[in-house]
Amino acid sequence: MHKRVRIVPRTTVQRASRDHFLVEKCIHSQLTAEMTQEDPDIKILLDHAKDLYSSLLRRKMTLTDDMLCNLYPTRDCY
Structure with a gap:
């Protein structure tokens, strides 16, 4: 068959x-x-994820840059 x-x-x-x-x-x-x-705090996390994703797509930031922004909040991010 x-x-x-x-x-x-x-x-x-x-x-x-x-x-x-x-x-x-x-x-x-x-x-x-x-x-x-x-939980309104989730909105903050989702906004951060959206901004990071956008920056990665536009190649304006790398994951390393994002980690440095989290370690040193005074850095200019996004």
Whole structure:
């Protein structure tokens, strides 16, 4: 017996990936909102993580720089 191979068009895969990403982003936003209502300190940590991630993507900072910022809070960070 031979199994039939089904070829899925690229646009179908792209749409499914995009839809999956949008649903995941929505769920993440809802969880974040609930967590920050329960504990406002979490908002500070999430903001720090977002700033660090942005800086890493823009190559303005490395993880070593971030660790130095935590050790020496007077350093100009982000």
